Amino acid sequence: MSLPPTVTWQGGAAKGDLVIIDQTRLPRELIELRLNNLDSVIDAIKRLAVRGAPAIGVAGAYGCVIALRSGLGDKGLTRLAEARPTAVNLKWAVDRVRAAAKGDPARALKEAKLIHESDIETCAAIGRHGAKLIKNGSGVLTHCNAGALATAGMGTALAPMFTAHKAGRKFSVFADETRPLAQGARLTSFELAQSGIDVTVITDSMAAVVMREGRVQLAIVGADRIARNGDTANKIGTYGVATLCKAHDIPFYVAAPKSTFDAKLKSGKEIPIEQRDENEIRRPGGVQLVPDKAKVYNPAFDVTPARLIAGFITEDGILQADDLADWLSAPPGRAGV
Ligand code: MRU
Numbered sequence: 001m002s003l004p005p006t007v008t009w010q011g012g013a014a015k016g017d018l019v020i021i022d023q024t025r026l027p028r029e030l031i032e033l034r035l036n037n038l039d040s041v042i043d044a045i046k047r048l049a050v051r052g053a054p055a056i057g058v059a060g061a062y063g064c065v066i067a068l069r070s071g072l073g074d075k076g077l078t079r080l081a082e083a084r085p086t087a088v089n090l091k092w093a094v095d096r097v098r099a100a101a102k103g104d105p106a107r108a109l110k111e112a113k114l115i116h117e118s119d120i121e122t123c124a125a126i127g128r129h130g131a132k133l134i135k136n137g138s139g140v141l142t143h144c145n146a147g148a149l150a151t152a153g154m155g156t157a158l159a160p161m162f163t164a165h166k167a168g169r170k171f172s173v174f175a176d177e178t179r180p181l182a183q184g185a186r187l188t189s190f191e192l193a194q195s196g197i198d199v200t201v202i203t204d205s206m207a208a209v210v211m212r213e214g215r216v217q218l219a220i221v222g223a224d225r226i227a228r229n230g231d232t233a234n235k236i237g238t239y240g241v242a243t244l245c246k247a248h249d250i251p252f253y254v255a256a257p258k259s260t261f262d263a264k265l266k267s268g269k270e271i272p273i274e275q276r277d278e279n280e281i282r283r284p285g286g287v288q289l290v291p292d293k294a295k296v297y298n299p300a301f302d303v304t305p306a307r308l309i310a311g312f313i314t315e316d317g318i319l320q321a322d323d324l325a326d327w328l329s330a331p332p333g334r335a336g337v
Helices: 038-046 053-069 073-081 088-101 105-131 159-166 183-194 204-212 238-247 321-329
Strands: 007-010 017-021 032-035 138-142 171-176 198-202 218-221 225-227 232-235 252-255 301-304 311-314 317-319
Touching: 007 053, 007 105, 017 053, 032 038, 038 053, 038 073, 053 073, 053 088, 053 105, 073 088, 088 105, 105 159, 105 252, 105 311, 105 317, 138 204, 159 171, 171 183, 171 204, 183 198, 198 204, 204 238, 218 238, 232 238, 238 252, 238 301, 311 321, 317 321
Parallel strands: 138 171, 138 218, 171 198, 218 252, 252 311
Antiparallel strands: 007 017, 017 032, 225 232, 232 301, 311 317
């Protein structure tokens, strides 16, 4: 099954559609959704039909065209920006389109297309910088899905893997299943296997064992929001992976575009964490797993402290936490270190 674009726009500003892959149906079936009203865009973002911080940023940017042409104005844009609270790319993209469009859907579409194009370039640059970290014969662990399905381009955490593979390097990937919605089992394994990369899915609870067995030399994950000090929010379970990497002396990297950094936040304590429906854990796929009398806790993300992160793979190079404040205040395009 070869995939159409994760997120794209078809047609003009007045009548065009936002077209996305419905990721809730993968890998069983490939269904595209054609969205042309604001409620359906917000619903697709909330139920993870389109997901991954950069992809929801691009979808949100196109969603602004729909909100403005439907006469929903600023209130509609704010509702869209708040559809998922942790991934800052959504708010960043909506704010950027809001400022450029000044209420005009045609101008909104022009800006959304710029955001879309730059996401493709950014992912490729992250791939080039990060590929240097992947050595022949090594094992790489990743969590959740930060591939082409999570962006408009080739991905963030998976981009170095695609680039190293294209360059002929041989390595294997361990993809954490990623409870409770199985983005690793369903999406990361699908993307990597399709490109011919050796991938093994493990349950989240097996990461410690494969590390102790000496099968992992590097971990790369994506991010939903990174504070100025480098504290990083990503899919729940990421903090556990980083802690295990520290215990096993394995470098743990975060791959993310500048649009995922929130310069306004001093530390991870200020990052809002999305709490999701308890039925994702209580009744996965509609089948009762947890008795009704037991409580369920379902935060969608956790925050990994900067001290556990070996570096940030960005479009401008691999940065250390100490470089971030300067880099974030520099104009776009400043070379990394
Ligand atoms: O809830 P999801 O599937 O949207 O969570 C996605 C992640 O946590 C990704 O790692 C992150 O958004 C980076 S995607 C390039």
